Amino acid sequence: MDKKDKILKDCKKDKYALFGNPVSHSLSPKIYSHFSKTFKINFSYSLVKAQRDDFEKEIMVFFNNDCSRGANITIPFKERVVNCCNHLTDRSKLTRTVNVIKKLKDNSLLGDNTDGVGLIYDLKKKNFIKPKSIVLILGAGGAAKGIISSLLVDFGCSIFLLNRTIKRAELLVKMFKHLGDIRILEEGKIKHFERPFDLIINATSCSMNNIVPTFPSCFIDSNTYCYDLFYSDQDTSFLRFCKNNGAIQLSDGKGMLIAQAAYSYFFWYNMFPDISNTVQVVFCS
Numbered sequence: 343m344d345k346k347d348k349i350l351k352d353c354k355k356d357k358y359a360l361f362g363n364p365v366s367h368s369l370s371p372k373i374y375s376h377f378s379k380t381f382k383i384n385f386s387y388s389l390v391k392a393q394r395d396d397f398e399k400e401i402m403v404f405f406n407n408d409c410s411r412g413a414n415i416t417i418p419f420k421e422r423v424v425n426c427c428n429h430l431t432d433r434s435k436l437t438r439t440v441n442v443i444k445k446l447k448d449n450s451l452l453g454d455n456t457d458g459v460g461l462i463y464d465l466k467k468k469n470f471i472k473p474k475s476i477v478l479i480l481g482a483g484g485a486a487k488g489i490i491s492s493l494l495v496d497f498g499c500s501i502f503l504l505n506r507t508i509k510r511a512e513l514l515v516k517m518f519k520h521l522g523d524i525r526i527l528e529e530g531k532i533k534h535f536e537r538p539f540d541l542i543i544n545a546t547s548c549s550m551n552n553i554v555p556t557f558p559s560c561f562i563d564s565n566t567y568c569y570d571l572f573y574s575d576q577d578t579s580f581l582r583f584c585k586n587n588g589a590i591q592l593s594d595g596k597g598m599l600i601a602q603a604a605y606s607y608f609f610w611y612n613m614f615p616d617i618s619n620t621v622q623v624v625f626c627s
């Protein structure tokens with residue numbers, strides 16, 4: 343048995359952690375505990391509220407522990423953590439973001455992003471997306487960055503981006519235009535696009551503060567699917583706005599949260615959990 347195999351054997355539990363700030367509200371421990379019971383794999387999963395100045399150091403300390411195997415990364419570190427990884431999957435190279443890390447046998451770190459595939463999984467399950475859907479994405483932050491390539495590549499969607507800070511939207515168009523049809527919807531030119539979208543995705547953090555990003559109600563009709571990446575026990579502020587303006591098909595981001603975790607689990611263990619009832623288990627118990 344070589345030294346590495348002996349260390350792996352001596353670890354009573356594999357160590358995983360979520361790094362972010364804030365993290366105390368996170369449901370990830372509950373989700374992974376549910377997956378672990380299914381596969382009878384016992385691992386520890388802790389929450390690390392990383393400080394902005396110390397984030398890279400905290401990642402290093404965690405992965406220097408012989409028993410650490412992997413980590414999830416959340417707001418606001420998904421972009422910064424790219425520099426902590428020795429290798430990136432193609433998805434992470436494309437999005438330049440990482441939400442999950444795996445320690446490889448030689449102790450190097452491989453980063454991946456499962457947000458995009460997690461979103462697509464949930465949109466497909468809910469029949470919210472069809473090939474070539476015309477999609478409005480509100481927001482141009484880390485989450486928007488993580489989901490755009492999946493929508494362009496997997497579904498050939500046409501994407502319109504609307505963001506409070508136009509420069510950030512321009513940056514995303516520059517990053518992803520080689521993958522398909524993506525353009526900015528400028529506030530001054532909105533009136534030239536007075537038609538409902540097939541799908542509107544709220545990738546801003548507005549619902550966290552119970553507000554709605556500015557966009558005209560004529561973008562919504564009864565056929566428009568409205569999806570908020572944010573999730574809550576009640577309808578989010580964005581979903582309430584959409585409902586009040588005629589939308590019928592509404593969803594928050596609970597399903598995406600579960601699906602991105604399932605893809606992270608698959609990345610670590612090469613096994614995909616059955617997530618058909620995980621939303622109920624995690625949110626209703």
Ligand code: NAP
Pocket residue numbers: 417457480481482483484485486505506507510545546547548549550553554555556571572573595596598599600602
């Ligand atoms: P982020 O990088 O901080 O980006 C925030 C975005 O929201 C930016 O586009 C920002 O616009 C916009 N915004 C913030 N306040 C606004 C306001 N008052 N009016 C208009 N726009 C505003 O955050 P993120 O990581 O992208 O996360 C965004 C949301 O997605 C969060 O609610 C997060 O919880 C959710 N999320 C959910 C999942 C899931 O699994 N369900 C996964 C990832 C993220 P500016 O560029 O102008 O600042």
